[in-house]
Amino acid sequence: MTTSPALEARGLFKVFGKNPRSAVERLRAGASRTEVSDQGTAAVIDASFTVAPGEIFVIMGLSGSGKSTVIRMLNGLLEPTAGDVVVQGENVTTASAGQLRDIRRRSISMVFQHFALLPHRTVLDNAAYALEIQGVGATERRERAREILDKVGLADRADAMPVELSGGMRQRVGLARALTAGTDIMLMDEAFSALDPLIRREMQEQLVELQRELGRTIIFITHDLNEAMFLGDRIAVMRDGRIVQNGTPEEILTDPANDYVAQFVQDVDRTRVLTASSVMEPPAAMVPVSAGVRGALKVMRDLQTGSVLVTENRRFLGAVTDRAVVRAVKNGNTDLRSLAKSPQSVVGPDEALTDVIERSVESPVPIAVVDDKGRLLGAIPRVVLLAALGNVEPTTTEIPIIDVPMTVPVAELTATLEAVSAANQPVIATEGSV
Numbered sequence: 001m002t003t004s005p006a007l008e009a010r011g012l013f014k015v016f017g018k019n020p021r022s023a024v025e026r027l028r029a030g031a032s033r034t035e036v037s038d039q040g041t042a043a044v045i046d047a048s049f050t051v052a053p054g055e056i057f058v059i060m061g062l063s064g065s066g067k068s069t070v071i072r073m074l075n076g077l078l079e080p081t082a083g084d085v086v087v088q089g090e091n092v093t094t095a096s097a098g099q100l101r102d103i104r105r106r107s108i109s110m111v112f113q114h115f116a117l118l119p120h121r122t123v124l125d126n127a128a129y130a131l132e133i134q135g136v137g138a139t140e141r142r143e144r145a146r147e148i149l150d151k152v153g154l155a156d157r158a159d160a161m162p163v164e165l166s167g168g169m170r171q172r173v174g175l176a177r178a179l180t181a182g183t184d185i186m187l188m189d190e191a192f193s194a195l196d197p198l199i200r201r202e203m204q205e206q207l208v209e210l211q212r213e214l215g216r217t218i219i220f221i222t223h224d225l226n227e228a229m230f231l232g233d234r235i236a237v238m239r240d241g242r243i244v245q246n247g248t249p250e251e252i253l254t255d256p257a258n259d260y261v262a263q264f265v266q267d268v269d270r271t272r273v274l275t276a277s278s279v280m281e282p283p284a285a286m287v288p289v290s291a292g293v294r295g296a297l298k299v300m301r302d303l304q305t306g307s308v309l310v311t312e313n314r315r316f317l318g319a320v321t322d323r324a325v326v327r328a329v330k331n332g333n334t335d336l337r338s339l340a341k342s343p344q345s346v347v348g349p350d351e352a353l354t355d356v357i358e359r360s361v362e363s364p365v366p367i368a369v370v371d372d373k374g375r376l377l378g379a380i381p382r383v384v385l386l387a388a389l390g391n392v393e394p395t396t397t398e399i400p401i402i403d404v405p406m407t408v409p410v411a412e413l414t415a416t417l418e419a420v421s422a423a424n425q426p427v428i429a430t431e432g433s434v
Contacts, residue, residue: 113191188221229253276347
Protein backbone atom coordinates (compact mmCIF):
# COMPACT_ATOMS: atom_id res chain seq x y z
CA MET A 1 0.00 0.00 0.00
CA THR A 2 1.48 3.32 -1.10
CA THR A 3 1.33 6.20 1.39
CA SER A 4 0.01 9.47 -0.01
CA PRO A 5 2.50 12.37 0.13
CA ALA A 6 2.13 14.92 2.91
CA LEU A 7 3.04 17.70 0.48
CA GLU A 8 3.83 18.03 -3.21
CA ALA A 9 5.37 20.88 -5.17
CA ARG A 10 4.64 20.54 -8.88
CA GLY A 11 6.61 22.65 -11.33
CA LEU A 12 6.70 25.80 -9.19
CA PHE A 13 7.78 29.08 -10.77
CA LYS A 14 7.89 32.48 -9.08
CA VAL A 15 8.85 35.51 -11.13
CA PHE A 16 8.74 39.05 -9.71
CA GLY A 17 8.44 41.74 -12.36
CA LYS A 18 6.40 43.36 -15.09
CA ASN A 19 5.78 40.31 -17.29
CA PRO A 20 6.13 37.17 -15.15
CA ARG A 21 4.07 34.75 -17.25
CA SER A 22 6.02 35.53 -20.39
CA ALA A 23 9.22 34.97 -18.42
CA VAL A 24 7.93 31.55 -17.32
CA GLU A 25 7.27 30.54 -20.92
CA ARG A 26 10.81 31.52 -21.89
CA LEU A 27 12.25 29.66 -18.90
CA ARG A 28 10.32 26.55 -19.88
CA ALA A 29 11.75 26.88 -23.37
CA GLY A 30 15.28 26.80 -21.97
CA ALA A 31 16.10 30.44 -21.25
CA SER A 32 18.38 31.18 -18.31
CA ARG A 33 17.58 33.34 -15.31
CA THR A 34 19.74 36.13 -16.73
CA GLU A 35 18.10 35.97 -20.16
CA VAL A 36 14.63 36.72 -18.74
CA SER A 37 15.80 39.49 -16.41
CA ASP A 38 14.27 42.11 -18.72
CA GLN A 39 10.83 40.70 -17.88
CA GLY A 40 11.34 40.01 -14.19
CA THR A 41 13.42 38.33 -11.51
CA ALA A 42 13.05 34.55 -11.59
CA ALA A 43 13.21 33.61 -7.90
CA VAL A 44 12.09 29.99 -8.35
CA ILE A 45 12.34 27.98 -11.56
CA ASP A 46 10.47 24.70 -12.09
CA ALA A 47 10.82 23.41 -8.51
CA SER A 48 9.25 19.99 -7.97
CA PHE A 49 9.51 17.66 -4.99
CA THR A 50 7.43 15.35 -2.81
CA VAL A 51 7.57 15.15 0.99
CA ALA A 52 6.50 11.93 2.69
CA PRO A 53 4.58 11.87 5.98
CA GLY A 54 6.90 11.99 8.99
CA GLU A 55 9.90 13.10 6.92
CA ILE A 56 12.30 15.96 7.60
CA PHE A 57 12.80 17.49 4.16
CA VAL A 58 15.49 20.18 4.00
CA ILE A 59 15.73 22.85 1.30
CA MET A 60 19.17 24.43 1.34
CA GLY A 61 21.06 27.00 -0.66
CA LEU A 62 22.93 30.27 -0.42
CA SER A 63 21.26 33.66 -0.14
CA GLY A 64 19.27 34.38 -3.30
CA SER A 65 18.90 30.72 -4.26
CA GLY A 66 15.10 30.85 -3.91
CA LYS A 67 14.64 28.60 -0.88
CA SER A 68 12.65 31.08 1.25
CA THR A 69 10.44 31.94 -1.70
CA VAL A 70 9.62 28.24 -2.07
CA ILE A 71 8.53 27.86 1.55
CA ARG A 72 6.28 30.93 1.28
CA MET A 73 4.54 29.35 -1.69
CA LEU A 74 4.00 26.13 0.25
CA ASN A 75 1.62 27.75 2.73
CA GLY A 76 0.12 30.30 0.35
CA LEU A 77 1.93 33.41 1.59
CA LEU A 78 3.11 33.85 -2.00
CA GLU A 79 1.12 32.83 -5.06
CA PRO A 80 3.15 30.86 -7.63
CA THR A 81 3.48 32.36 -11.08
CA ALA A 82 2.99 28.81 -12.33
CA GLY A 83 2.74 25.35 -10.79
CA ASP A 84 0.84 23.85 -7.89
CA VAL A 85 1.27 23.08 -4.20
CA VAL A 86 -0.78 20.14 -2.89
CA VAL A 87 -1.05 19.66 0.88
CA GLN A 88 -2.56 16.34 2.00
CA GLY A 89 -4.51 16.13 -1.25
CA GLU A 90 -5.72 19.76 -1.24
CA ASN A 91 -4.44 22.24 -3.82
CA VAL A 92 -3.20 25.33 -1.98
CA THR A 93 -2.65 27.24 -5.22
CA THR A 94 -6.29 27.12 -6.36
CA ALA A 95 -7.87 27.35 -2.88
CA SER A 96 -10.10 30.28 -1.99
CA ALA A 97 -9.12 32.62 0.84
CA GLY A 98 -11.39 30.76 3.24
CA GLN A 99 -10.12 27.34 2.17
CA LEU A 100 -6.54 28.54 2.52
CA ARG A 101 -7.16 29.73 6.09
CA ASP A 102 -8.69 26.37 6.90
CA ILE A 103 -5.71 24.49 5.42
CA ARG A 104 -3.31 26.58 7.48
CA ARG A 105 -5.28 25.96 10.68
CA ARG A 106 -5.60 22.22 10.13
CA SER A 107 -2.49 21.19 8.21
CA ILE A 108 0.41 23.67 8.29
CA SER A 109 2.16 25.61 11.04
CA MET A 110 5.28 27.74 10.71
CA VAL A 111 8.36 28.53 12.82
CA PHE A 112 10.02 31.81 11.88
CA GLN A 113 13.67 32.84 12.00
CA HIS A 114 13.08 35.75 14.39
CA PHE A 115 10.69 34.00 16.77
CA ALA A 116 7.64 36.26 16.04
CA LEU A 117 6.39 36.01 19.61
CA LEU A 118 3.68 38.28 21.01
CA PRO A 119 5.61 40.47 23.51
CA HIS A 120 2.60 41.21 25.73
CA ARG A 121 1.70 37.54 26.26
CA THR A 122 3.28 34.96 28.54
CA VAL A 123 5.21 31.97 27.26
CA LEU A 124 2.17 29.77 27.91
CA ASP A 125 -0.21 32.05 26.01
CA ASN A 126 2.23 32.38 23.12
CA ALA A 127 2.48 28.59 22.88
CA ALA A 128 -1.32 28.29 23.01
CA TYR A 129 -1.99 31.07 20.48
CA ALA A 130 -2.56 28.80 17.47
CA LEU A 131 -5.21 26.88 19.39
CA GLU A 132 -6.87 30.16 20.34
CA ILE A 133 -7.13 31.02 16.64
CA GLN A 134 -8.68 27.59 16.06
CA GLY A 135 -11.34 28.36 18.66
CA VAL A 136 -10.17 25.88 21.31
CA GLY A 137 -11.30 26.75 24.85
CA ALA A 138 -8.88 28.43 27.26
CA THR A 139 -8.56 25.48 29.65
CA GLU A 140 -7.91 22.91 26.93
CA ARG A 141 -5.48 25.02 24.92
CA ARG A 142 -3.42 25.90 27.98
CA GLU A 143 -3.30 22.29 29.07
CA ARG A 144 -2.06 21.21 25.64
CA ALA A 145 0.43 24.08 25.54
CA ARG A 146 1.84 23.06 28.95
CA GLU A 147 2.42 19.52 27.65
CA ILE A 148 4.41 20.81 24.69
CA LEU A 149 6.35 23.33 26.79
CA ASP A 150 7.41 20.42 28.97
CA LYS A 151 8.66 18.56 25.89
CA VAL A 152 10.81 21.54 24.81
CA GLY A 153 12.17 22.08 28.32
CA LEU A 154 10.24 25.25 29.23
CA ALA A 155 7.66 23.97 31.69
CA ASP A 156 9.15 26.13 34.46
CA ARG A 157 8.99 29.30 32.33
CA ALA A 158 5.33 29.11 31.36
CA ASP A 159 4.46 32.35 33.18
CA ALA A 160 7.51 34.31 31.96
CA MET A 161 7.32 37.06 29.35
CA PRO A 162 9.31 36.77 26.09
CA VAL A 163 11.62 39.62 27.09
CA GLU A 164 12.78 37.55 30.08
CA LEU A 165 14.01 34.69 27.86
CA SER A 166 17.28 34.07 26.05
CA GLY A 167 17.32 33.74 22.26
CA GLY A 168 17.37 29.94 22.48
CA MET A 169 14.42 29.93 24.87
CA ARG A 170 12.41 32.25 22.63
CA GLN A 171 13.03 29.94 19.69
CA ARG A 172 11.81 27.02 21.81
CA VAL A 173 8.59 28.94 22.44
CA GLY A 174 8.19 29.42 18.68
CA LEU A 175 8.73 25.69 18.19
CA ALA A 176 6.27 24.90 21.00
CA ARG A 177 3.63 27.13 19.37
CA ALA A 178 3.96 25.23 16.08
CA LEU A 179 3.80 21.86 17.86
CA THR A 180 0.83 22.90 20.01
CA ALA A 181 -1.12 23.78 16.86
CA GLY A 182 -1.32 20.04 16.22
CA THR A 183 -0.79 20.32 12.46
CA ASP A 184 0.81 17.42 10.64
CA ILE A 185 3.20 19.69 8.67
CA MET A 186 5.65 22.23 10.07
CA LEU A 187 7.48 24.78 7.93
CA MET A 188 10.70 26.12 9.45
CA ASP A 189 12.39 29.04 7.68
CA GLU A 190 16.00 29.46 8.88
CA ALA A 191 14.56 28.76 12.33
CA PHE A 192 17.91 28.34 14.11
CA SER A 193 20.17 30.69 12.15
CA ALA A 194 19.89 33.53 14.70
CA LEU A 195 21.19 31.33 17.54
CA ASP A 196 24.76 30.93 18.70
CA PRO A 197 26.45 27.63 17.68
CA LEU A 198 26.00 25.74 20.96
CA ILE A 199 22.31 26.62 21.34
CA ARG A 200 21.79 25.94 17.65
CA ARG A 201 23.15 22.41 17.98
CA GLU A 202 20.93 21.79 21.01
CA MET A 203 17.88 22.93 19.06
CA GLN A 204 18.78 20.70 16.12
CA GLU A 205 19.08 17.68 18.41
CA GLN A 206 15.84 18.52 20.16
CA LEU A 207 14.01 18.91 16.84
CA VAL A 208 15.14 15.45 15.72
CA GLU A 209 14.03 13.94 19.05
CA LEU A 210 10.64 15.65 18.89
CA GLN A 211 10.10 14.56 15.30
CA ARG A 212 10.83 10.94 16.24
CA GLU A 213 8.42 11.17 19.17
CA LEU A 214 5.59 13.08 17.50
CA GLY A 215 6.02 12.01 13.86
CA ARG A 216 5.45 15.46 12.33
CA THR A 217 6.36 16.22 8.73
CA ILE A 218 8.95 19.03 8.69
CA ILE A 219 10.15 21.17 5.80
CA PHE A 220 13.25 23.01 6.97
CA ILE A 221 14.98 25.88 5.18
CA THR A 222 18.69 26.53 5.81
CA HIS A 223 21.84 27.86 4.18
CA ASP A 224 24.02 25.66 6.43
CA LEU A 225 25.03 22.35 4.84
CA ASN A 226 26.09 20.77 8.14
CA GLU A 227 22.66 21.58 9.57
CA ALA A 228 21.01 20.14 6.47
CA MET A 229 23.07 16.95 6.71
CA PHE A 230 22.27 16.54 10.41
CA LEU A 231 18.52 17.15 10.14
CA GLY A 232 17.45 15.98 6.71
CA ASP A 233 16.05 12.63 5.69
CA ARG A 234 16.31 14.15 2.21
CA ILE A 235 17.83 17.42 0.99
CA ALA A 236 17.00 19.59 -2.00
CA VAL A 237 19.96 21.79 -2.96
CA MET A 238 19.01 25.03 -4.72
CA ARG A 239 21.04 27.36 -6.91
CA ASP A 240 19.78 30.38 -8.85
CA GLY A 241 16.16 29.40 -8.35
CA ARG A 242 16.53 25.76 -9.44
CA ILE A 243 16.78 22.52 -7.48
CA VAL A 244 20.09 21.10 -8.69
CA GLN A 245 19.98 17.91 -6.60
CA ASN A 246 17.43 16.13 -4.44
CA GLY A 247 18.51 13.13 -2.42
CA THR A 248 19.51 11.67 0.91
CA PRO A 249 22.48 13.16 2.77
CA GLU A 250 24.54 10.09 1.79
CA GLU A 251 23.63 10.43 -1.89
CA ILE A 252 24.53 14.10 -1.96
CA LEU A 253 27.79 13.50 -0.11
CA THR A 254 28.96 10.49 -2.12
CA ASP A 255 27.47 11.32 -5.53
CA PRO A 256 27.14 15.10 -5.99
CA ALA A 257 25.17 16.04 -9.11
CA ASN A 258 27.62 18.70 -10.30
CA ASP A 259 30.68 20.73 -9.34
CA TYR A 260 28.55 23.23 -7.42
CA VAL A 261 27.23 20.53 -5.05
CA ALA A 262 30.67 18.92 -4.86
CA GLN A 263 32.16 22.20 -3.62
CA PHE A 264 29.43 22.44 -1.01
CA VAL A 265 30.10 18.99 0.45
CA GLN A 266 33.90 18.92 0.29
CA ASP A 267 34.34 20.10 3.89
CA VAL A 268 31.52 18.06 5.45
CA ASP A 269 32.48 15.66 8.25
CA ARG A 270 31.76 12.40 6.42
CA THR A 271 31.90 10.31 9.62
CA ARG A 272 28.73 12.00 10.91
CA VAL A 273 26.77 11.54 7.68
CA LEU A 274 27.80 8.17 6.24
CA THR A 275 26.56 4.99 7.89
CA ALA A 276 27.84 1.44 8.04
CA SER A 277 25.44 0.31 5.29
CA SER A 278 26.74 2.97 2.90
CA VAL A 279 30.34 1.67 2.94
CA MET A 280 30.00 -2.05 3.72
CA GLU A 281 30.93 -4.65 1.11
CA PRO A 282 29.92 -8.29 0.61
CA PRO A 283 32.13 -10.30 2.97
CA ALA A 284 34.96 -11.85 0.96
CA ALA A 285 36.35 -14.08 3.72
CA MET A 286 33.39 -15.97 5.21
CA VAL A 287 32.71 -19.58 6.19
CA PRO A 288 29.75 -21.44 7.69
CA VAL A 289 30.42 -22.88 11.12
CA SER A 290 29.91 -26.35 9.61
CA ALA A 291 33.14 -25.90 7.61
CA GLY A 292 35.09 -26.44 10.80
CA VAL A 293 38.54 -25.19 11.66
CA ARG A 294 40.16 -26.69 8.54
CA GLY A 295 37.60 -25.00 6.28
CA ALA A 296 38.37 -21.64 7.87
CA LEU A 297 42.09 -22.17 7.42
CA LYS A 298 41.65 -23.06 3.74
CA VAL A 299 39.63 -19.91 3.06
CA MET A 300 42.27 -17.75 4.75
CA ARG A 301 44.99 -19.42 2.70
CA ASP A 302 43.09 -19.04 -0.60
CA LEU A 303 42.21 -15.38 0.00
CA GLN A 304 45.54 -14.52 1.66
CA THR A 305 43.80 -12.92 4.61
CA GLY A 306 44.37 -13.14 8.33
CA SER A 307 40.76 -13.67 9.45
CA VAL A 308 37.34 -14.99 8.43
CA LEU A 309 33.78 -14.24 9.47
CA VAL A 310 31.82 -17.25 10.74
CA THR A 311 28.08 -17.67 10.14
CA GLU A 312 25.31 -20.15 10.82
CA ASN A 313 22.16 -19.94 8.69
CA ARG A 314 23.18 -16.39 7.73
CA ARG A 315 23.46 -15.43 11.41
CA PHE A 316 26.81 -13.94 12.38
CA LEU A 317 28.63 -15.89 15.08
CA GLY A 318 31.95 -14.06 15.17
CA ALA A 319 35.37 -13.75 13.60
CA VAL A 320 38.35 -16.12 13.69
CA THR A 321 41.99 -15.12 13.18
CA ASP A 322 44.78 -17.13 11.56
CA ARG A 323 46.64 -17.51 14.86
CA ALA A 324 43.58 -18.99 16.60
CA VAL A 325 42.93 -21.42 13.75
CA VAL A 326 46.53 -22.67 13.54
CA ARG A 327 46.63 -23.17 17.29
CA ALA A 328 43.33 -25.11 17.16
CA VAL A 329 44.59 -27.42 14.39
CA LYS A 330 47.76 -28.18 16.34
CA ASN A 331 45.69 -28.97 19.43
CA GLY A 332 43.24 -31.15 17.54
CA ASN A 333 40.30 -28.77 18.09
CA THR A 334 37.84 -28.92 15.15
CA ASP A 335 35.02 -26.88 16.70
CA LEU A 336 34.96 -23.57 14.80
CA ARG A 337 32.11 -22.24 16.95
CA SER A 338 34.31 -22.22 20.04
CA LEU A 339 36.84 -19.94 18.29
CA ALA A 340 34.41 -17.40 16.84
CA LYS A 341 34.49 -14.16 18.80
CA SER A 342 33.09 -10.69 18.11
CA PRO A 343 33.57 -8.44 21.14
CA GLN A 344 33.96 -5.13 19.27
CA SER A 345 33.50 -6.06 15.64
CA VAL A 346 29.71 -5.83 15.17
CA VAL A 347 27.63 -2.78 14.17
CA GLY A 348 24.14 -2.13 12.85
CA PRO A 349 23.56 -0.86 9.29
CA ASP A 350 22.47 2.61 10.48
CA GLU A 351 25.41 3.20 12.80
CA ALA A 352 27.40 6.33 11.95
CA LEU A 353 30.97 5.90 10.73
CA THR A 354 32.24 7.88 13.69
CA ASP A 355 31.20 4.90 15.88
CA VAL A 356 32.47 2.35 13.36
CA ILE A 357 35.92 3.98 13.46
CA GLU A 358 36.14 3.51 17.22
CA ARG A 359 35.34 -0.19 16.89
CA SER A 360 37.72 -0.63 13.97
CA VAL A 361 40.64 0.76 15.94
CA GLU A 362 40.06 -1.84 18.64
CA SER A 363 39.35 -4.77 16.32
CA PRO A 364 41.96 -6.87 14.46
CA VAL A 365 39.28 -8.17 12.07
CA PRO A 366 36.85 -6.51 9.62
CA ILE A 367 33.76 -4.95 11.17
CA ALA A 368 30.67 -7.11 10.62
CA VAL A 369 27.40 -5.34 9.78
CA VAL A 370 24.36 -7.24 11.07
CA ASP A 371 20.61 -6.60 11.13
CA ASP A 372 18.38 -6.66 14.21
CA LYS A 373 18.11 -10.45 13.93
CA GLY A 374 21.87 -10.92 13.91
CA ARG A 375 22.08 -11.79 10.21
CA LEU A 376 25.26 -10.81 8.42
CA LEU A 377 24.65 -8.03 5.88
CA GLY A 378 28.21 -7.11 4.96
CA ALA A 379 31.69 -6.34 6.19
CA ILE A 380 33.84 -3.23 6.52
CA PRO A 381 37.57 -4.01 6.21
CA ARG A 382 39.77 -1.26 7.54
CA VAL A 383 41.01 -0.30 4.06
CA VAL A 384 37.41 0.24 2.89
CA LEU A 385 36.74 2.46 5.90
CA LEU A 386 39.84 4.53 5.14
CA ALA A 387 38.80 4.87 1.49
CA ALA A 388 35.36 6.15 2.53
CA LEU A 389 36.85 8.72 4.89
CA GLY A 390 39.30 9.83 2.21
CA ASN A 391 36.52 10.29 -0.36
CA VAL A 392 38.04 7.68 -2.66
CA GLU A 393 35.87 6.42 -5.54
CA PRO A 394 33.48 3.96 -3.85
CA THR A 395 33.42 1.40 -6.68
CA THR A 396 36.27 -1.07 -6.37
CA THR A 397 37.50 -4.02 -8.37
CA GLU A 398 37.51 -7.49 -6.91
CA ILE A 399 40.91 -7.69 -5.31
CA PRO A 400 41.94 -9.60 -2.20
CA ILE A 401 42.07 -7.37 0.87
CA ILE A 402 44.54 -8.27 3.58
CA ASP A 403 42.84 -7.01 6.70
CA VAL A 404 45.73 -7.72 9.09
CA PRO A 405 49.24 -9.10 8.54
CA MET A 406 49.75 -12.79 9.00
CA THR A 407 50.88 -13.27 12.57
CA VAL A 408 51.86 -16.95 12.32
CA PRO A 409 55.47 -17.86 11.44
CA VAL A 410 55.75 -19.16 7.87
CA ALA A 411 57.32 -22.48 8.86
CA GLU A 412 54.57 -23.17 11.38
CA LEU A 413 51.83 -22.29 8.90
CA THR A 414 53.38 -24.48 6.17
CA ALA A 415 53.56 -27.47 8.49
CA THR A 416 49.94 -26.97 9.52
CA LEU A 417 48.71 -26.76 5.93
CA GLU A 418 50.60 -29.94 5.07
CA ALA A 419 48.90 -31.62 8.01
CA VAL A 420 45.52 -30.47 6.73
CA SER A 421 46.27 -31.82 3.24
CA ALA A 422 47.47 -35.12 4.65
CA ALA A 423 44.20 -35.53 6.54
CA ASN A 424 42.44 -35.53 3.13
CA GLN A 425 39.14 -34.46 4.62
CA PRO A 426 36.42 -32.67 2.61
CA VAL A 427 36.22 -28.96 3.27
CA ILE A 428 33.27 -26.58 2.86
CA ALA A 429 34.84 -23.31 1.80
CA THR A 430 32.00 -20.83 1.44
CA GLU A 431 28.39 -20.34 2.34
CA GLY A 432 27.45 -18.06 -0.50
CA SER A 433 26.59 -14.42 -0.66
CA VAL A 434 24.50 -12.71 1.97
